[in-house]
Amino acid sequence: MRWLPVFKKEMRLYFGSPVAYVVFTFFLLISGWFFSQIFLFYSDASMRSFMQPQFGQNLNVVDNVMRPLFTNMSVVLLFFIPMLTMRLFAEEKKSGTMELLLTYPVRDGEVLAGKYLAALALYLILLGLTLLYPGLVAYFTRVEWGPILSGYLGLILTGAVFLAVGVLVSSLTENQIVAGFGTFGVLLAFWVIGWGAEFAGGNLRTVLQYLSIGDHLEGFTRGLVDTKDLVYYVTGVGLALFLTLRSLESKRWRG
Amino acid sequence: MIQVDNLTKRYGPVTAIHDVSFNVDKGRIVGFLGPNGAGKSTTMKILSCFMPATGGTARVAGYDVFSQSLEVRRRIGYLPENAPLYPDLSVASYLDFVAEIKGVGRATRRGRVADVMERCFVGDMQNRLIGKLSKGYRQRVGLAQALLGDPEVLILDEPTIGLDPRQIAEIRALIRSLAGQHTVILSTHILPEVSMVCDGVIIINRGRIVAQGTESELVQQAFPSARIELRVAGAAGDVAGAVAAIPGVVGVQPRPARDGSVGLLVEAARDRDVRPDLVRLVTGRGWALQELHQVGMSLEEVFIRAVAGEQEPQETVPAAEETR
Numbered sequence: 001m002r003w004l005p006v007f008k009k010e011m012r013l014y015f016g017s018p019v020a021y022v023v024f025t026f027f028l029l030i031s032g033w034f035f036s037q038i039f040l041f042y043s044d045a046s047m048r049s050f051m052q053p054q055f056g057q058n059l060n061v062v063d064n065v066m067r068p069l070f071t072n073m074s075v076v077l078l079f080f081i082p083m084l085t086m087r088l089f090a091e092e093k094k095s096g097t098m099e100l101l102l103t104y105p106v107r108d109g110e111v112l113a114g115k116y117l118a119a120l121a122l123y124l125i126l127l128g129l130t131l132l133y134p135g136l137v138a139y140f141t142r143v144e145w146g147p148i149l150s151g152y153l154g155l156i157l158t159g160a161v162f163l164a165v166g167v168l169v170s171s172l173t174e175n176q177i178v179a180g181f182g183t184f185g186v187l188l189a190f191w192v193i194g195w196g197a198e199f200a201g202g203n204l205r206t207v208l209q210y211l212s213i214g215d216h217l218e219g220f221t222r223g224l225v226d227t228k229d230l231v232y233y234v235t236g237v238g239l240a241l242f243l244t245l246r247s248l249e250s251k252r253w254r255g
Numbered sequence: 256m257i258q259v260d261n262l263t264k265r266y267g268p269v270t271a272i273h274d275v276s277f278n279v280d281k282g283r284i285v286g287f288l289g290p291n292g293a294g295k296s297t298t299m300k301i302l303s304c305f306m307p308a309t310g311g312t313a314r315v316a317g318y319d320v321f322s323q324s325l326e327v328r329r330r331i332g333y334l335p336e337n338a339p340l341y342p343d344l345s346v347a348s349y350l351d352f353v354a355e356i357k358g359v360g361r362a363t364r365r366g367r368v369a370d371v372m373e374r375c376f377v378g379d380m381q382n383r384l385i386g387k388l389s390k391g392y393r394q395r396v397g398l399a400q401a402l403l404g405d406p407e408v409l410i411l412d413e414p415t416i417g418l419d420p421r422q423i424a425e426i427r428a429l430i431r432s433l434a435g436q437h438t439v440i441l442s443t444h445i446l447p448e449v450s451m452v453c454d455g456v457i458i459i460n461r462g463r464i465v466a467q468g469t470e471s472e473l474v475q476q477a478f479p480s481a482r483i484e485l486r487v488a489g490a491a492g493d494v495a496g497a498v499a500a501i502p503g504v505v506g507v508q509p510r511p512a513r514d515g516s517v518g519l520l521v522e523a524a525r526d527r528d529v530r531p532d533l534v535r536l537v538t539g540r541g542w543a544l545q546e547l548h549q550v551g552m553s554l555e556e557v558f559i560r561a562v563a564g565e566q567e568p569q570e571t572v573p574a575a576e577e578t579r
Contacts, residue, residue, distance in 0.1 A: 002356065002358070004355070005352055005355035005356040006356065008352065008355070009341070009344070009352045012344060012348060012352075013341065013343050013344065016343050016344065017343045095339055095341075095342075096335065096337065096339030097339045097340065097341055099300070099305050099335045099339060100333065100335060100339060100340075100400070102304075102305055103303045103304055103305050103328055103331070103333045104328060104353070104356045104357060105325055105328040105329040105356075105357060105358065106356055107325070252304075252307065252324070253307050254307075
C-alpha cells in the first residue's frame with residue numbers, strides 16, 4: 001500500500017497551514033467552555049444535595065459531567081468536521097494538482113486511504129487533547145473509566161462517519177465551500193432525522209431512529225457498547241468511502 | 256516508445272482531437288506544435304492516463320494507457336500545463352513527497368531530490384513555500400517533479416512557458432540532455448524551440464495532425480523547390496528570360512520594381528544551388544546586384560502553411576458514436 005506519502009503530505013498541509021491550529025483552538029475553547037459550565041453546575045448540584053439530602057439525586061460524576069460533555073462535543077463536531085474534510089479533494093481539483101496526483105503510480109484507493117487516514121489522525125489528536133477534561137475530573141474525584149472510554153470510542157466512531165461523509169462530498173465538487181456546506185447539510189440531516197421518529201409509527205419509526213447519528217452515540221456515553229451501533233458506524237464509514245472510491249474511479253473512464 | 260493510433264477525444268459535441276496517430280521512437284525528443292486549442296494538451300492528458308480517449312488507442316512503453324494505466328504511470332514523468340503544485344508545501348518537502356509516491360526508496364530519496372533540484376536550478380529556493388515562488392521557479396519545480404523517479408518517458412506540456420530568456424536556454428539544454436536515455440514529447444507554440452530541442456515535429460491543428468517528420472523533411476515537403484529572391488539594377492533587356500535559361504531554374508516570378516531595379520523570385524531545384532550561376536549571369540551582363548537570398552525555408556513557414564491550409568469547414572460528428 002502506497003498510502004503513506006499521501007498521508008504525510010496531507011498532514012504537512014494541515015500543520016503547515018493554519019487549518020489544524022484554528023480548528024484545535026476553537027474546538028478546545030468551546031468544549032472547554034462547555035466542560036467548565038457543566039462542571040460548575042454539577043458542583044453546585046452536589047452542594048445543594050449535601051445541604052438537602054431529601055432531594056436525593058443521581059450524582060454520579062461520569063453521568064453528570066462526562067455524558068453531557070460528550071453529547072455537546074458531538075454537536076460541535078458537526079460544525080467542525082466539514083472544515084477538516086472540505087479541502088481534501090475539492091482543493092486538488094480546483095488547483096489542478098489532482099491531474100498530477102492521478103498520474104502518479106498510485107491506486108485511487110491508496111490516495112483515498114492516505115487522505116482519509118490523515119483527516120482521521122488529525123481528529124484523533126483533537127480528541128486526545130480533550131482528555132484533559134476527564135483528567136481534571138479524575139484529579140478532583142474518583143471516576144469510573146469504563147463509561148469514559150466507551151464514550152470516547154463513541155466519539156471516535158461518530159467522527160469517523162462524519163469524516164467519511166466529508167471526504168465523499170469533497171470528492172464530488174471542486175468548490176470547497178460547496179464541499180463544506182454539503183457535508184454539514186448531510187450530517188445535520190442525519191442528526192435531525194431521528195426527531196421525526198416521535199410522530200412516525202411502526203417500521204418508519206424504527207428506521208428513522210436507526211438512521212439518526214446522535215441516537216447511536218447515546219449508548220456509548222452510558223458505557224454501553226452495542227453491536228447494533230457498531231454496525232451502524234462501520235457501515236456508514238464503509239459506504240461513504242466506497243462511494244468516494246467510485247467517484248474517483250469514474251474520472252478514469254468518464255474523463 | 257509512444258504509439259498512438261487513431262486517437263479521438265470528444266467533449267460532448269466538441270471534437271478536441273480527431274483520428275490522431277503517431278509514433279515516437281525510444282530516446283527521441285518530439286515537439287508537439289500547434290496553435291492554442293489545437294488539441295496538444297488533450298493528447299498529453301490522454302498519454303499521461305489522466306483522461307480516457309473517446310476512441311483509438313495509445314500505448315506508452317508497450318502498455319495501454321487505459322487498461323494498463325498503472326504500468327504506464329510507473330514509467331512516465333508528466334508536467335501538466337501551468338504546472339499545478341501545492342502552494343502550502345516547501346519545494347523540498349513537495350519533491351520529497353513526489354519521490355516517495357513514485358517509489359524512490361528512502362535511502363536514495365534525499366540524493367535524488369537534491370539532484371533534480373540542481374538540474375532544474377531550484378536548489379536555492381528549496382525551503383521556500385511553492386506559493387511564494389515566481390512563475391519561472393514554479394515551472395521549474397514542475398519540471399523537477401516530472402524528472403523524479405527517472406521515468407523512461409517524459410510528457411511535458413509547455414515546459415518553458417513563463418521563464419525568462421536565460422532560464423529558457425537552461426531548460427532547453429536540460430531537455431536536450433535527456434535525449435538518448437529518455438523519450439520526450441513536449442508541446443509548445445514557440446517555433447524556434449522545436450528547432451533547438453526536438454528531433455522530430457508533429458504539427459497539429461484543430462485536432463488533426465497536419466504534418467509530421469523531422470524539421471528538414473517538413474521543410475522539403477512544404478517547399479519542394481528552393482526559392483531565391485533576386486534584385487538587380489541597371490538591367491537592360493529580358494532579365495527574367497535570361498534567368499529562366501539557367502539550368503536548374505524551374506520558375507521565375509516578377510516582383511514589383513523599385514527605383515528602376517528589377518526584382519525576381521526564382522524557384523530552383525533543391526539538388527542544385529543556382530546562386531553562383533545567378534551571380535555569374537548578373538556580373539557577366541554588367542548589371543548591379545542588389546539582393547540575392549534564399550527565402551521561406553524555415554519551420555515557421557511550414558507551420559504557417561500547414562495551419563493556414565486547413566481551412567476546411569467544421570467537421571460534423573459521425574452518427575455512429577464510438578465509446579469505450
